[in-house]
Amino acid sequence: MPALESFSRNFQALAAAPGAPDWLSPLRASAMGAFLAAGLPTTKHEDWRYTSLTAIAGTDFSEPAAADPDEAALASLRAADLAELDGLDGPVLVFVNGRFSPGLSSPGSLPAGVRVSSMASQLASRPAILESSLAATAGAAAPFALLNTALFTDGALIELPAETELQGAIQLVHITVPGPTPHAAHVRNIFSLGAGCRATILESWVGTGPRSYLSNAVTDVRLAPRSALHHYRVQCEGDGAFHLSDVRVDQAAESRYVSWSVSLGGALVRNDISALLAASHAECVLNGLYLATDRQHVDNHTFIDHAQPHCRSSETYKGVLDRAARGVFNGKVLVRPGAQKTDASQSNRNLLLTREAEVDTRPQLEIYADDVKCTHGAAVGQLDEDALFYLRARGIPADVARNMLTYAFASDVLDGLALPPVKRRLQGLVRRWLDKSQERRG
Amino acid sequence: MLEIKNLRATVGGQEILRGLDLVVKPGEVHAIMGPNGSGKSTLANTLAGRENYEVSGGQVLYDGKDLLAMSPEQRAGEGVFLAFQYPVEIPGVGNAYFLRAALNAVRKYRGIEELDAIDFLTLVRKKMKLVDMDEGFLSRSVNEGFSGGEKKRNEILQMAVLEPRLAILDETDSGLDIDALRIVSAGVNALRSPDRAIVLITHYQRLLNYIVPDFVHVLSAGRIVKSGDKELAHELEQAGYAGFEEPPGDGTPVDVRAVQYRGA
Structure with missing residues (x-):
């Protein structure tokens, strides 16, 4: 090789x-x-x-x-x-x-x-x-x-x-x-x-x-x-x-x-x-956003190991896949024996913009303690056609409307971002990505 | 302004509009009444260009142009506005951002200079007074968490901002209490003008006490079966739609709700 x-x-x-x-x-x-x-x-x-x-x-x-x-x-x-x-x-x-x-x-x-x-x-x-x-x-x-x-x-x-x-x-x-x-x-x-x-x-x-x-x-x-x-x-x-x-x-x-x-x-x-x-009492917050188009392949693997009691973790990953892009999310949360009072939540939501786009999402919870609060959820969907029509009926061109909805989906991951200059930059990068993606769709 | 000729439309393979004719001139207010299932919302959605409403025959001319050949956004640009029966909630898209994007898209289409944020805010503040909305609504997501009345007021606000020439109000009165109905009606009345036409689609005569139409049409089984002036609406209120409904057995679904709510 x-x-x-x-x-x-x-x-x-x-x-x-x-x-x-x-x-x-x-x-x-x-x-x-x-x-x-x-x-x-x-x-x-x-x-x-x-x-x-x-x-x-x-x-x-x-x-x-x-x-x-x-x-x-x-x-x-x-x-x-x-x-x-x-x-x-x-x-x-x-x-x-x-x-x-x-x-x-x-x-x-x-x-x-x-x-x-x-x-x-x-x-x-x-x-x-x-x-x-x-x-x-x-x-x-x-x-x-x-x-x-x-x-x-x-x-x-x-x-x-x-x-x-x-x-x-x-x-x-x-x-x-x-x-x-x-x-x-x-x-x-x-x-x-x-x-x-x-x-x-x-x-x-x-x-x-x-x-x-x-x-x-x-x-x-x-x-x-x-x-x-x-x-x-x-x-x-x-x-x-x-x-x-x-x-x-x-x-x-x-x-x-x-x-x-x-x-x-x-x-x-x-x-x-x-x-x-x-x-104990450690906290881990993982936020993720992945945007991919053409033939890009983006794989996010996370592993949170609750080894001790009274710890919290929360995880929010969102993906937008356009054209023939492929996404992977694998999020494992392990709650070890004795890690009581663990509070863990995990969510992965994906938006597929085309029929060719693909995502594999695998939340994995392994829990070996009995007094814990753990939630997880994964979703894969398309843009809301009703919302798209609503925007178009108000005069907003279809591709712009699609971008508005995609941006709304993606950007809420960034809402909690503490530093305004970083938040603005990331929001700008997401907008720029969407504009480029729209141009490519032509 | 609007000329509908023998319009036929199907939804999910079922023909709902079965040869509908209607002529609307500038300045006129038309009310289209009819029982549930008669095709009222299908008409509204077909005129706005919703995808799953398939036109199977007929013609719609708007200012002499083929309306049905236009995309929904073109129709809006040309001055057609649909106030939705069920306004859509759009989390993450701010109301102000949405309104400005819509206004500027429409202005661009019409060859008018786009408004900057400050001029837009001045304009929208003025329009919000029409429907008694406070500025808090601007920073919220489009319709998200709005009450039924707030959603309908937001529709009329959009109409006021976009200044359409033909406004189609699809059951704008549904789900409104009497105060909200007054506010919404006042907003619509303020927008009446000699070069703007309004088509009110409604189940009940109640709305027409507030927005007085020039013409009233009865829609039944996808056709306009009777037209008259505002007195026709009163007759319907008294007698119900019973005389206009086709007898069961001919393929027309009998609408239980229409029967239940009659005279309510």
Whole structure:
């Protein structure tokens, strides 16, 4: 398989590169070994039942270009309407083709003790938190997390000491400027919030053009007691992109993780979020919105592990599938024995705009405690014909009416969004997607 | 303005309109009355261009143009307005946003400059007074959670904003208490004008006490079987539709509700 061979080549190149920290090499080697031994999962694998990786397997991924094509990167940001975000304070870390770009980044001003840095710059100092993150991956079966451990070159390392409250947001902007041959960027992030911290992190993934490339991001989130993180992921990759993301959240008592995952771009997209509610009174809120058209394939897998009593989780994912797009939602909620007083709700609703569009939705509740409140619901539907006629009878052209109704369906996921500049941007991106989708329908 | 010739329409394979003729001139108010199942709503929906209402024969000319060849939005642009019997709730679409989108779509169609947010707000505030609606309705989703009366007032508000030349009011009086009926009727009366025609579709004479028609037609089994002035409505109120209903057995469904509610 071209992909596996190119990953092996990338691995050897990385191992031979000067300045590779000694401590990291064995970890990388064991992860690579485990990844190659298992190979890429097929649709026979339960977690990949509806998502075929054939397109990735058949692609040769060479190393990303080392030079920062900053100008091209900025141009793609502007093209994607992601260039500036007014009214949002905080540092901006920009990564181009998977590598930190100091020239495009702005450090912002941060309270003492807060670390917001590029992962590559921290490798030599052997951060304990990175080591434990990598070690945690080693035992995991998730193939792309193993591959990430073997091949990651950069990412963001964010650490907040206890009782730190950050205003605004930390922005991580990942831009890909695809070259003539496909490349892969393996990005490793670690977000660690000390006790009582509050922070917002906004990740944007941007690429332009039809060329193929792979983004493979693994993010570890550690939330100490009473800390709260708002985590936004906005995925606007290029039309030919493979985007794989895996967010693993470890929550201590009374911590709160709120996620907004908005997926608009890419050819083949797989987003995993797993949250471990490891101590009582932790809360996890997952909001998701995926819009896909043409032959895009978007797969969202979430796993919420209620390991302790008195925890809450709520999950709302919505999808809009146009043309021949395909969506997958797999949401598992596990309530372990003893996790009494668990309060878990999950909802996935999908709107299919054409007969060709398709979605597979699988809510999975596994409950091993008896005093819990768990609800789930999944729905797949079309636009309301009565509403459509009502709008048209008032003079609104059919395609505009369709967009109004689709926007209304999709945007309520964003209603609860706390930061106005981010909310406006996301609403704008959804509108823009709808307009483009309408143009294509012509 | 409106010329309906021998109109036949089917819904779900069943012929509901069976050769309907009607001529409406500018400035006129026509009432079309008839028992349930006689084809009143089918007429309204066919004129507005609803998809599952299939025209199987006849012709409808609007200002000499073939109305039936137009899409629903074209009809609205041309000045045809249907006040829905059951206004649709549209969660997530704000009433103000919807009204402005509709007004600007219609203005664009008519070659008039679109209104910006401020001018629109000035206009809509003025129109809201007509139907005694407060501004709170603007920020709510279209018809969502509105009471029956509020929904009907919202229909008349839309009519006032869009300024149609031909307004078809489909059972606008249904589900209204007497106060709401007064408000809605006052709104409609305020919109009467020499170049605007109004077609009131109703089951009951009650509405016609408030909106006095120039002509009253009786619709039965998909045809207009009798026409007259407003006195005809009073006769119907006294005698009911019994004389106009085809005897059972000829394929016309007998409408139990029509019998139950008679004289109520």
